[in-house]
Amino acid sequence: MDYRYTSALILPLASLLTAGCVNLGNNKPPKNLLTLTSSAAPAANSDLTQNKPLLLVVPPAVPAELKVTRIPVTTSPTTVAYLTDGVWVDLPSRLFSNILSTTIASHNHFMVVNYRAATGAAYHLTGNLTTFGLDAAHHQIVVSYDAFLRGSKDHRTETVTSRHFEIRQPAQKQDAVSVANNLNTAANQMAGQVADWLDQQQVTAPAS
Numbered sequence: 308m309d310y311r312y313t314s315a316l317i318l319p320l321a322s323l324l325t326a327g328c329v330n331l332g333n334n335k336p337p338k339n340l341l342t343l344t345s346s347a348a349p350a351a352n353s354d355l356t357q358n359k360p361l362l363l364v365v366p367p368a369v370p371a372e373l374k375v376t377r378i379p380v381t382t383s384p385t386t387v388a389y390l391t392d393g394v395w396v397d398l399p400s401r402l403f404s405n406i407l408s409t410t411i412a413s414h415n416h417f418m419v420v421n422y423r424a425a426t427g428a429a430y431h432l433t434g435n436l437t438t439f440g441l442d443a444a445h446h447q448i449v450v451s452y453d454a455f456l457r458g459s460k461d462h463r464t465e466t467v468t469s470r471h472f473e474i475r476q477p478a479q480k481q482d483a484v485s486v487a488n489n490l491n492t493a494a495n496q497m498a499g500q501v502a503d504w505l506d507q508q509q510v511t512a513p514a515s
Contacts, residue, residue: 339393341378341487343402346495347413360458360510361428362417366404367436367452373399378486379440381449390441393483399439403452403494407432410498416506430458430510432501439494441478441486448476448489450497456508470504472497 372379376398377389395402411432412419420428438451451473459465474493478486 337392337394339484339487340396341393341483342396343406343487343491343494345406345409345498347410347498349413359416359418360430361420362411362430362432362505363420363422363428364404364408364411365431365433366398366400367434369398369400369436369439373436373439378483378490380481381440381442382444390481390483390486393487395487400436403436403439406494406498407501410495411502411505414502414506416502417510430456432456432505438473439490441481442475443481445475446478446481448474448478448486448493450474450490450493452497452501454501454504456505458510468508472500 372387375389376395378393378395380388380390382388408419411417417430432454434452434454436450436452438449440449441447442449451471453471454469456468457465474497476489476493478489480486
């Protein structure tokens with residue numbers, strides 16, 4: 308195995324150092340900056356916004372180990388470490404939310420809006436991103452997300468529909484770049500599953 312990781316106990320300090328800039332100790336930049344990129348193609352008629360319900364995609368809640376820009380590595384049922392040779396350019400919750408927004412918009416079932424237009428959104432996608440990293444014991448990439456679609460057809464009674472999504476994929480290499488690439492693939496695959504699920508929901512478009 309060629310992965311390198313550091314104890315989770317020292318990561319709070321590392322996360323503080325990377326919060327304002329990308330430098331770690333001794334002014335040395337991280338070896339790799341990592342991000343997630345959507346593979347979704349734009350909807351064919353994405354310019355037609357009439358009669359689409361408005362949806363706000365909220366960055367998911369995450370456990371403590373995902374509140375930093377490192378890739379967590381589960382090494383035992385009670386131990387979490389971090390890969391040392393790369394950092395995310397943003398928090399995993401935001402990167403994952405961007406993938407969700409782009410993919411859902413590409414399905415053309417909802418008009419995905421940002422927070423500035425959130426007051427007009429009858430539907431909100433919230434959730435919990437419980438796992439987003441490497442399971443070293445099983446050599447797997449793991450992404451787990453609990454999605455909650457909240458909405459109101461009559462703007463008075465809110466309904467909540469939920470579903471659990473999970474993807475496990477083999478991790479052939481366990482360096483930060485390889486794991487980030489695998490996580491990007493898994494995130495896009497999951498976003499497609501979430502968008503397919505949303506397409507099946509009975510929603511009401513805004514009155515014209």
